[in-house]
Amino acid sequence: MTSPTPPAEPAYADRTFRSVAGLVSGTLLILLGLWLGGDAMFRGHGWVPWQALAALLTLIPLILAFTLRPAVFANEERIRIRNPFRTIVLPWTEVAAVRAAYSSEIVTQGGVTYQLWAIPVSLRDRKRAARKAGRQAGDDQHGRTSVRGRTPAHTTGLDSGAGVAAADQAVVELRALAEQAGDRTEQSTTTVSVRWAFEIIAPAVVGAVLLAVLLALA
Template identity: 45%
Template sequence: MTTPEPQSSAPQPSAPQSPDRIYRSPAAMAGGFLLLGIAGWLGIDAIVSGEGRTPWLALAALILLVPLVVAFTLRPAVFANQERLRIRNPFRVIVLPWGQIEAMRSGYSNEAVAAGRKFQLWAVPVSLRGRKKAARREERRGADGAGRGGAFGGGLSGLSGAGGMLGGGRTAVPDGPVRAETDRIMDELRELQEAQAKSEAAQGEVTVRWAYEVVGPAVAGAVLLAILIATG
């Protein structure tokens, strides 16, 4: 006679979240590393070689500036998966379930609209230069396509129809309009939001958290610098 095995009352682990797509600004990160290198070089030199109050002023300036440089260059990122959009801005972290997002807008800045509020995507800045460059490429592509069609359409149409040199459906012209990189990213986020908006896993509350790990050191540096200047 066999006895049934006791059923475990421990909660079953929930399904893991889908992996994040991560979006950052390469230009901002490059600028951030450059600024940190310059600040570190000048600040450490002043701390080591300075006299009187100079080392303390340099230290306070570093405590103030380094968190701010990190906040505005290296920290911003956008994380997107099947359940939610997480926006890491300089001083806040915003978590937006796809079901709560009303729109993804692109104007002079890229924004997510949720619960009647707008949240800017610092890691995906609008590039007017990139848009102009994409527009020029689109114009050149249209001109090239028109030129090829006019010059060779009549003479090669027979070969194409007969399954000759132009067969196979291959073309040198990519499908769809040419888009700037940040506009392409916003298109991806819109498609993901539209696909997941009604998913059960994509529901929840909008949460906003202040980045005290950035704000705290910056405030401490500012207070220390103000005290040194006031008592000088």
């Protein structure tokens, strides 16, 4: 008797990129909204409980969309971008550039640009990283570190991502995956797809319409 065949493992494991600040702030905002909205629903009078319910139905999906939902899942074959209202799947062969200026973006071979909401660019983080890299590479204020390169570069941590802003480091990793995909000879089975997040859009629209009607009746 032969043993059952185990389920096939995925060819490439996903690497996940998310904003920790977005996760924390989204969780706090949802808890605050539920607290205030719940209080209005249970203690309010007249139209107030219904207005609070409609407001929660509008705001909670939007908070989820802009804080908890954004994520980037990348492996050696494709990248999946989960933005507030859309999910985009691209094989690396369709990606022309990955860049981070004032926002993190992916540009396709056809010239279409998609923002990476899960990898926000922080200018403050960049300045902090630049100062750290400068301290590692040059003299400190007491002149104890040589600028002539007595310390090998690989011992300072610069090659491992030290002194690099989090968003820029994520972009470097995504570029590396894209370059690895370009070196492979096998054809990717992933196709380009863009799907709207109707599970977010529908309740927010219904809640907004209901809230508008209730405010007009009040």
